[in-house]
Amino acid sequence: MSDTKNKGNQALEMLDLAREKGISTAHLRTESMRRCPIGIKGACCKNCFMGPCNLFKNEQGVCGATVDTVAARNFARMIAAGCAAHVDHAREVVNVFIGAAKGELKNYKIKDGKKLHMLAQVYGIKTEGRDKNEIAVELGEQVLAEFGEQNGAPKMIRRAPKKRQQLWQDKDLTPRGVDREIVEMVHRTTVGTDQDPMSLLLHGTRTAIANGWGGSMIATELQDIMLGTPSPVKAKANLGVLEEEQINIVVHGHDPLLAEMIVEAVQDKELQAQAKAKGAKGINIAGICCTANEVLLRHGVPMVGSFTQQELAVLTGAVEVMAVDIQCLMQSLTTVAQCFHTKIITTSPKAKITGATHMEMDEENALEQAKEIVKVAIDNFPNRKKVNIPKGAVDLIVGFSHETIEYMLGGSFRSSYRPLNDNIINGRILGVAGVVGCNLPHLEGKGVTSDLVKELIANDVLVVQTGCATYACANENLLIPEAALKYAGPGLAEVCEAVGIPPVLHSGSCVDNSRILIACAAMVAEGGLGDDLSDLPVVGCAPEWMSEKAIAIGQYFVASGVPVVFGSESPVSNSACVSDLLGKGFEDITGGKWVFEPDPHKMAQVIIEYIKIKRKALGIEQKKERVLYDMEMRRQMGC
Ligand code: BF8
Numbered sequence: 001m002s003d004t005k006n007k008g009n010q011a012l013e014m015l016d017l018a019r020e021k022g023i024s025t026a027h028l029r030t031e032s033m034r035r036c037p038i039g040i041k042g043a044c045c046k047n048c049f050m051g052p053c054n055l056f057k058n059e060q061g062v063c064g065a066t067v068d069t070v071a072a073r074n075f076a077r078m079i080a081a082g083c084a085a086h087v088d089h090a091r092e093v094v095n096v097f098i099g100a101a102k103g104e105l106k107n108y109k110i111k112d113g114k115k116l117h118m119l120a121q122v123y124g125i126k127t128e129g130r131d132k133n134e135i136a137v138e139l140g141e142q143v144l145a146e147f148g149e150q151n152g153a154p155k156m157i158r159r160a161p162k163k164r165q166q167l168w169q170d171k172d173l174t175p176r177g178v179d180r181e182i183v184e185m186v187h188r189t190t191v192g193t194d195q196d197p198m199s200l201l202l203h204g205t206r207t208a209i210a211n212g213w214g215g216s217m218i219a220t221e222l223q224d225i226m227l228g229t230p231s232p233v234k235a236k237a238n239l240g241v242l243e244e245e246q247i248n249i250v251v252h253g254h255d256p257l258l259a260e261m262i263v264e265a266v267q268d269k270e271l272q273a274q275a276k277a278k279g280a281k282g283i284n285i286a287g288i289c290c291t292a293n294e295v296l297l298r299h300g301v302p303m304v305g306s307f308t309q310q311e312l313a314v315l316t317g318a319v320e321v322m323a324v325d326i327q328c329l330m331q332s333l334t335t336v337a338q339c340f341h342t343k344i345i346t347t348s349p350k351a352k353i354t355g356a357t358h359m360e361m362d363e364e365n366a367l368e369q370a371k372e373i374v375k376v377a378i379d380n381f382p383n384r385k386k387v388n389i390p391k392g393a394v395d396l397i398v399g400f401s402h403e404t405i406e407y408m409l410g411g412s413f414r415s416s417y418r419p420l421n422d423n424i425i426n427g428r429i430l431g432v433a434g435v436v437g438c439n440l441p442h443l444e445g446k447g448v449t450s451d452l453v454k455e456l457i458a459n460d461v462l463v464v465q466t467g468c469a470t471y472a473c474a475n476e477n478l479l480i481p482e483a484a485l486k487y488a489g490p491g492l493a494e495v496c497e498a499v500g501i502p503p504v505l506h507s508g509s510c511v512d513n514s515r516i517l518i519a520c521a522a523m524v525a526e527g528g529l530g531d532d533l534s535d536l537p538v539v540g541c542a543p544e545w546m547s548e549k550a551i552a553i554g555q556y557f558v559a560s561g562v563p564v565v566f567g568s569e570s571p572v573s574n575s576a577c578v579s580d581l582l583g584k585g586f587e588d589i590t591g592g593k594w595v596f597e598p599d600p601h602k603m604a605q606v607i608i609e610y611i612k613i614k615r616k617a618l619g620i621e622q623k624k625e626r627v628l629y630d631m632e633m634r635r636q637m638g639c
Pocket of ligand 1: 289306327328467468547549
């Protein structure tokens, strides 16, 4: 790109171009749009049509609903919507999983037998002497039926520590099937139904547990079994991964099933030859949002960017096709694409966009369909005009699934969480923070997520990431091992250097926050850090959250005993009562709590403070100096 005042930040460079061309993007719309002062406080009720009622100006709505009820109801509906997104994603995965196991879907296979057997054990499915496909069919059918379970609890919650399961039972928080809980949540929030703030929030908690320890976890685990469990892979990120001389196909959304096939299709020799015949040097595939995270972790496919980069990718003029599946798709993609040759292809019957080309996902012929999409891109290449691809891309190492963390830290002879627990106990690692979630257009280039993460690692807090927050940190070169030497405190740097990992571990997409739950449960099981998740020096954080899915995730962490610190504003700030319930109220019930704090430095302080409180409770507040034992000392110890 030409010289611009924003050189160095590719998104800001592209925004200069958008302004110049008069093209509207989320960043420019957020500048000109005044956020609704009522909605921002959780004070707008539109659950019936006597209103909408303004609970910022009034103490009660027309129906008599109070400020507190409306705030709790709005929050609970966000949980329900977020959970629905994850669970419906999971459902698609389970259906394909069953089809693959039955041999009906030729393009999908049961790959990870080890994980299949582990899950079969959770579900009480016999594995001995059975074919993996037979096991997978039984597992898939059980899981699918469980979504609608009317009475019993989802079996995945058995993966939580025993004490946590007991707490959920004692507090009447053990969920039934996730579909059941979501429907009830929506029912309870209709006009004139559940009007007690805590009752609403508690049902939101059941719904969130059913998602975190059910829906999302099922999506993650079954995707791993079918598509492969991620392991470390080197990759590149930024708008600069788009290739000027190649055909660029961008996959975007959350469901990796078709994107996996497109990754395979671009290798096809015949298609490569067709691309060359059109004057391109090859076919380049890259990703946006969580579909990007999925193919990045499993194949090292480069990441163009996160949520706030989707329009900017089109703005480069270098994208022949953007194939989108579900969730976090900006409707404006098609309007931006009108200014260029880019074809936006929708592929899910659940996520159509006016003005896009619809090529509906056909699971039975997924690879053939992926090839059709690649052909559309090839045929579109000659229509390309001037391109503006920012120069350069950053390196990153990704693929830190729970299994990878266990393997990397424990070593091939004794994969375990023991070394992680030991390094927390001896104080080299102060604690762990999951820094996850979205990017906000009005915070583009302000470094909120990366500043927070830099402060955490400087204080020896190991950071695990998912979702779009990963891109914000990749952009600041935090997802490479060298970042440990540059930014991490001495203890964390020593561990990272010894193991060869970055201080910030990319664990996947948003549904993969379940990997963090599993890792936390493994830390408890390993011993030495208490006997419940609420004992761990672990905090969740979504510094730039915007999606209902983020609230759903936050609530399942809180339900699991892990506090969460969210940036931006609190969506319940209009109600002191609900703010208090989400804070102190939940701390008393589950040990987790919600904190809303927009300032990255203050967010880091809250996280570090909480970790220190937990360390003190565990009796490990003092960092243990390393002692080199001589023979006499060893004799005294009886070695
Ligand atoms: O599910 S982090 S902007 S892309 S909601 Fe969306 Fe937020 Fe990105 Fe992935 Ni998650």
